Amino acid sequence: MHVLVLGGVTEASALAARLAGRSDLDVTLSLAGRTSNPKPAPVPTRVGGFGGAEGLARWLAEHRVGLVIDATHPFAAMIARNAAAACAQRGVQLLALRRPPWRATSGDRWTEVAAMPEAAAALGPAPRRVFLTVGRLELPAFAAAPQHRYIVRTIEPIGDALPVSGVIAIQDRGPFGEAEERTLMREHGVEAVVTKNSGGAATYGKIAAARTLGLPVVMVARPQKPDAPTVESVDAALAWMEAHGRASQRRGV
Ligand code: NAP
Numbered sequence: 001m002h003v004l005v006l007g008g009v010t011e012a013s014a015l016a017a018r019l020a021g022r023s024d025l026d027v028t029l030s031l032a033g034r035t036s037n038p039k040p041a042p043v044p045t046r047v048g049g050f051g052g053a054e055g056l057a058r059w060l061a062e063h064r065v066g067l068v069i070d071a072t073h074p075f076a077a078m079i080a081r082n083a084a085a086a087c088a089q090r091g092v093q094l095l096a097l098r099r100p101p102w103r104a105t106s107g108d109r110w111t112e113v114a115a116m117p118e119a120a121a122a123l124g125p126a127p128r129r130v131f132l133t134v135g136r137l138e139l140p141a142f143a144a145a146p147q148h149r150y151i152v153r154t155i156e157p158i159g160d161a162l163p164v165s166g167v168i169a170i171q172d173r174g175p176f177g178e179a180e181e182r183t184l185m186r187e188h189g190v191e192a193v194v195t196k197n198s199g200g201a202a203t204y205g206k207i208a209a210a211r212t213l214g215l216p217v218v219m220v221a222r223p224q225k226p227d228a229p230t231v232e233s234v235d236a237a238l239a240w241m242e243a244h245g246r247a248s249q250r251r252g253v
Contacts, residue, residue: 012071181209
C-alpha cells in the first residue's frame with residue numbers, strides 16, 4: 001500500500017522514520033516547502049502544494065495512495081480540509097495525527113483567544129515587552145498594536161512581516177527547554193508571551209517558563225479541523241494502521 005504522510009512537524013518525520021524500510025508499504029512524506037532547509041527524511045519526500053483539494057485528489061489517484069495520514073501542524077487548517085475533501089472524493093482512508101493541545105495548569109495566567117487579531121488586541125493599550133512565538137506568517141496582525149516592543153522568534157528570517165519599530169528578531173529552531181526560555185525572557189525583560197496552542201513537548205518550555213516567572217500568556221486557540229479518525233501520537237498511529245490493516249484483510253479489501 002502507498003501511504004502519503006502530510007508533514008511539516010516533528011511527529012510526521014518521526015512517523016516516516018518508523019515506517020521507512022517496511023516492505024509492505026511505500027511511503028511518501030509531503031512538505032509544504034515553508035522551511036528552506038528541512039531535515040532530511042528517511043523516505044521519499046515531495047515538496048510544495050498539490051494545487052488545492054482537486055490537485056491532491058489527482059495526486060492520490062495517480063500515485064495509487066491507499067492511506068493518507070494528516071500529520072500537519074494543528075494550525076494548518078487548509079491542508080487538513082483539502083485532505084478530507086480529496087480522500088472523500090477518491091474513497092481513500094484518512095487518519096489524522098494531532099498532538100493534544102496544552103491545558104492551563106495551576107499558576108498559569110492565560111488569556112485564551114480565537115484568532116491572531118484578538119491576540120494583538122488582548123495585549124492592551126499600554127506598551128509592553130512582548131515575546132511573540134506565533135510563526136512568521138502570523139506577524140502582520142501585530143502591526144495593529146505598534147505600541148509594544150516585540151521580541152520575535154522564528155525559524156526563517158521575518159523580513160518586513162512586522163513593520164513596527166524596535167522589533168528584536170531571533171532566528172532559531174526548537175526544541176527549547178524551560179531554563180533557556182526563562183533566561184531569554186529575563187534577558188529581554190519580557191512582560192507577556194503570545195503563542196499558538198501548538199501542543200507537544202518541543203516548545204512547551206516557554207509555557208513553563210512564563211508560569212515560573214508569573215508572566216501572562218495570550219494563548220491562541222486551534223482552528224476547527226474536519227472530522228476524521230484521529231490519534232495523538234506516532235505509536236497510536238502505528239497501532240491504528242495495524243488494526244485497520246487487519247480489519248481490511250478480514251473484510252477482504
Ligand atoms: P495551510 O494553511 O493548511 O496550507 C496552505 C497550503 O499549503 C495548502 O493548501 C497546500 O497547498 C500547502 N500545504 C500545506 N501543508 C502541506 C504539505 N504537508 N504538503 C504539501 N502541501 C502542503 O498550512 P500552513 O499553516 O501554511 O502550514 C504549512 C506547513 O507548515 C504545513 O505542512 C504545516 O504542517 C507546517 N507548519 C505549520 C505551522 C502553523 O502554525 N501553521 C507551524 C509549524 C509547521 P495546495 O493547496 O497547493 O496543496
